[in-house]
Amino acid sequence: MSSKTVIVSLCVSVGLIWIIESWATDVFLEATRPDFQKIPVGVVGIADAGGPDSPEGRIKLGTRIEEVLKADLRRSLVFSLVDVAGLGVKASALGTEPHPSFKQAAEQGASVVVWGKAGMRSEDKDADVNMEAYVYDAGSDEMVGGKRYVGSPSVARLMAHRFADELVFRYTGEPGIARTKIAYVAEQGAARELFVMDYDGYEPRQVTADGFLNLMPRWSPDRRFLVFTAYRHRNTQTIDMIELATGKRWTLVSLGGLNITPTLSPDGNFLAFASSYEGNSELYRMDTRTKAVQRLTVNAAGDLSPTWSPSGRELAFVSDRSGGPQIFLMSGDGTNVRRLTFEGDYNAAPAWSPRGNWIAYVCRTPRKEYKLCLITPDGQKRVQLTTGPGVDDSPSWSPDGRHLVFSSTVEGKSHIYMINADGKDLERITHTGTHNSAPAWSPAS
Amino acid sequence: MTRLQSLIGVPLVIGSCLLVMAGCASKSVRSGGNTAASKQDRGVSGQEVPDLSLSGQDGGSLRGLDKNPSEERVGSNALMAKADPGSAARQLDELRAEQAASAAAGLRDVFFAFDSFMITEEGRQALSRDAEWVKSNQGVQLKIEGHCDERGTSAYNLVLGEKRAKAARNYLVELGVSPGQLSVVSYGKERPFCKEHDESCYSQNRRAHMVVKGGR
Numbered sequence: 001m002s003s004k005t006v007i008v009s010l011c012v013s014v015g016l017i018w019i020i021e022s023w024a025t026d027v028f029l030e031a032t033r034p035d036f037q038k039i040p041v042g043v044v045g046i047a048d049a050g051g052p053d054s055p056e057g058r059i060k061l062g063t064r065i066e067e068v069l070k071a072d073l074r075r076s077l078v079f080s081l082v083d084v085a086g087l088g089v090k091a092s093a094l095g096t097e098p099h100p101s102f103k104q105a106a107e108q109g110a111s112v113v114v115w116g117k118a119g120m121r122s123e124d125k126d127a128d129v130n131m132e133a134y135v136y137d138a139g140s141d142e143m144v145g146g147k148r149y150v151g152s153p154s155v156a157r158l159m160a161h162r163f164a165d166e167l168v169f170r171y172t173g174e175p176g177i178a179r180t181k182i183a184y185v186a187e188q189g190a191a192r193e194l195f196v197m198d199y200d201g202y203e204p205r206q207v208t209a210d211g212f213l214n215l216m217p218r219w220s221p222d223r224r225f226l227v228f229t230a231y232r233h234r235n236t237q238t239i240d241m242i243e244l245a246t247g248k249r250w251t252l253v254s255l256g257g258l259n260i261t262p263t264l265s266p267d268g269n270f271l272a273f274a275s276s277y278e279g280n281s282e283l284y285r286m287d288t289r290t291k292a293v294q295r296l297t298v299n300a301a302g303d304l305s306p307t308w309s310p311s312g313r314e315l316a317f318v319s320d321r322s323g324g325p326q327i328f329l330m331s332g333d334g335t336n337v338r339r340l341t342f343e344g345d346y347n348a349a350p351a352w353s354p355r356g357n358w359i360a361y362v363c364r365t366p367r368k369e370y371k372l373c374l375i376t377p378d379g380q381k382r383v384q385l386t387t388g389p390g391v392d393d394s395p396s397w398s399p400d401g402r403h404l405v406f407s408s409t410v411e412g413k414s415h416i417y418m419i420n421a422d423g424k425d426l427e428r429i430t431h432t433g434t435h436n437s438a439p440a441w442s443p444a445s
Numbered sequence: 446m447t448r449l450q451s452l453i454g455v456p457l458v459i460g461s462c463l464l465v466m467a468g469c470a471s472k473s474v475r476s477g478g479n480t481a482a483s484k485q486d487r488g489v490s491g492q493e494v495p496d497l498s499l500s501g502q503d504g505g506s507l508r509g510l511d512k513n514p515s516e517e518r519v520g521s522n523a524l525m526a527k528a529d530p531g532s533a534a535r536q537l538d539e540l541r542a543e544q545a546a547s548a549a550a551g552l553r554d555v556f557f558a559f560d561s562f563m564i565t566e567e568g569r570q571a572l573s574r575d576a577e578w579v580k581s582n583q584g585v586q587l588k589i590e591g592h593c594d595e596r597g598t599s600a601y602n603l604v605l606g607e608k609r610a611k612a613a614r615n616y617l618v619e620l621g622v623s624p625g626q627l628s629v630v631s632y633g634k635e636r637p638f639c640k641e642h643d644e645s646c647y648s649q650n651r652r653a654h655m656v657v658k659g660g661r
C-alpha cells in the first residue's frame with residue numbers, strides 16, 4: 001500500500017468514525033442533556049388484590065410492587081413522580097379503563113397516569129402472582145395500554161422492574177435499566193466470591209464458591225457470562241468465565257504471573273486483559289473464537305485495566321510508564337497510544353461510558369483521597385464526581401449512561417453505591433456483608 | 446511450567462535486580478512478536494468456549510404496552526452457584542498447613558513504604574535470614590506473596606503487590622537462592638492482615654509475605 005493510499009484510507013476511516021460517532025450521539029436520547037425535561041408521571045397506585053399470608057400477616061403485594069415501581073421510575077431519570085391523590089381516585093376502584101377524572105391529571109402536573117393491581121391468583125400459598133397495570137396519557141387524552149404479568153411470588157419485584165422498563169421504552173425507545181443486574185465481589189470469611197444482584201441491590205445470588213479469591217467480574221455483552229480473575233489454584237491467577245444460568249466454568253487464560261482486569265469487547269469478539277507473563281504487566285487481547293493472543297503494549301512499566309469504547313475501536317487503560325498510574329488511550333490493536341490524564345499523580349480504574357462521551361476513573365485528590373472523576377475522551381473536560389473520606393474504586397456505568405456504581409469505604413466497610421452521572425442521588429445499594437467491592441453493571445436486554 | 450519460568454526468570458531477575466538496586470525505571474523491554482503460538486499451547490484454554498459474539502438474540506426483550514394485553518409469564522432467570530463444598534474446606538486446610546510450616550521455619554516478612562516497592566535496609570536484613578534458611582533447605586519451595594494496604598484501586602494494587610513480591614524474590618536470588626525454589630503471587634489488597642483504616646494497619650499490610658509452599 002502506498003503512503004498516499006494509507007493517507008486516503010486514514011482520512012476515510014477518520015471521517016467514517018466521525019460520522020458514526022456524531023450519528024450515535026444524535027440517536028441517543030436527549031435525557032442526558034441538561035435541558036431535558038423529565039416526564040411527570042402520577043402513580044395512582046397498585047391495589048392489593050390478595051397477598052400470601054406470612055407470620056407478620058397478609059403481605060400487601062400491590063403496595064410492595066408499587067414501591068419498587070416508583071423507585072424504578074425515579075431512578076430512570078426519564079420520569080419525575082407527581083402526587084395525584086388530588087384526583088380523588090383509588091386504584092382499587094379502577095379496572096382496565098381510565099377514570100373520567102384522569103382528564104384533569106394534567107392540571108395536577110401529571111402528563112402520564114399509571115394504575116394497576118397485584119395479588120395471588122388463589123388462596124393456595126404456592127399460587128402464582130398476578131400483576132396488571134395500565135397507562136393513560138393525559139397530554140393526548142389517550143389510553144396508551146397495559147401489561148398483565150403472571151409468575152411465582154419470587155418474581156414480584158421483577159414484574160415491577162419489567163413494567164418500569166416498558167414505560168421507559170414507550171417514552172424513550174430505550175430498554176431501561178430496571179431489569180439490569182450488578183455483579184460484584186463479596187467477602188465470605190477469608191474468601192472473596194462473585195455475586196450477582198438486581199440493580200437496586202435486592203436478590204443477591206452467589207455465583208462462585210471456591211473458598212479463595214475471585215476478583216473483578218465483567219459481563220459478556222449478552223449477559224449470560226461473567227469473566228473474572230480466579231485464584232482457584234491459590235498460587236496462580238487465571239482468567240475464568242462462568243455461565244450464570246448453569247454455573248459451568250471455563251478457564252480462558254492461564255499464563256504465568258498476573259492475569260487480571262479482563263474485559264470483553266462490546267461485540268464479544270475480543271477479550272482484553274493484563275498479564276505479567278512476559279515480565280511486567282502488559283495488555284493483551286484474545287480473539288474469543290480463534291483463541292489467538294495478541295500483545296498490545298510493549299513497555300517496561302505496568303499496563304492494566306483496559307476498557308473498550310462503545311464502538312470497540314479504542315481502549316482506555318492504566319499505565320505507570322510516566323511515574324504514577326495515569327489513564328492512556330490507544331486503538332484496539334495497540335497503535336496510536338496517547339496519554340489522557342495529566343492532573344494528579346494517581347489516576348486508575350477507567351470505565352468508558354456506553355454513550356462514549358465520558359471516561360470515569362479513580363482520581364487521587366491533593367488530600368490523598370481516592371474519588372471518582374470523569375473526563376471526556378478528548379481530555380477537554382474533567383469533573384470530580386465524589387468527595388469526602390474513604391477510597392472509591394471500580395466505577396462501572398449503567399447501560400443507559402446515566403448512572404455509575406462503585407465501591408467505597410466512605411462509611412468504613414467497603415460497600416456498593418450508585419450515583420448519577422451528574423453527581424446527584426448518591427445511594428448505597430448493599431447493606432449487609434463485611435466487604436463488597438468491584439461492581440460491574442450488566443448490559444441492558 | 447517451572448522450566449519455562451526459570452528460562453524467562455533468569456534474565457528477568459538480573460534485569461530487575463539492577464532496577465531495584467538502582468531505583469531507576471529502565472527495565473529491559475521484552476519484545477512481543479513470536480510468542481503467541483507458544484502461549485496458545487501453554488496458557489490459553491483448549492476447552493471449547495461458547496461463542497461470545499453478540500448475535501442480538503435475547504430472551505428478555507420488551508414486548509411493548511398493549512391496549513388489550515395478553516398474559517405474559519415472568520420467569521425467574523435463576524442463577525446457580527455450582528458450589529464445590531469441598532473446595533473451601535480444602536483451601537482452609539492448605540492455608541493452615543502453610544502457616545504452620547512458615548512459622549516453624551521462622552521466616553521474616555519484608556515491609557514497604559506507601560506506594561513503594563523498594564526494599565529497605567530492614568527488609569534486606571529480613572531477606573538475608575530468609576535466604577540462609579532457603580539455602581540450607583534445598584528441597585523447599587518458597588512462595589512470596591505481595592500485599593498492599595487498602596488505599597488505591599484493587600487492580601493497581603495487584604500490580605504493586607507483584608512488584609513488591611518480585612523485588613523480594615530478586616534480592617533473594619542476589620543472595621544466592623536458586624530461582625527454582627522461589628515463586629511469586631500478588632494478592633493486592635484482597636487478603637489484608639489487618640482491617641482497620643489507619644496507618645498502624647496499613648504498614649502491616651504493605652508486605653512481601655514469605656510462605657513455605659505446600660505439597661503441590
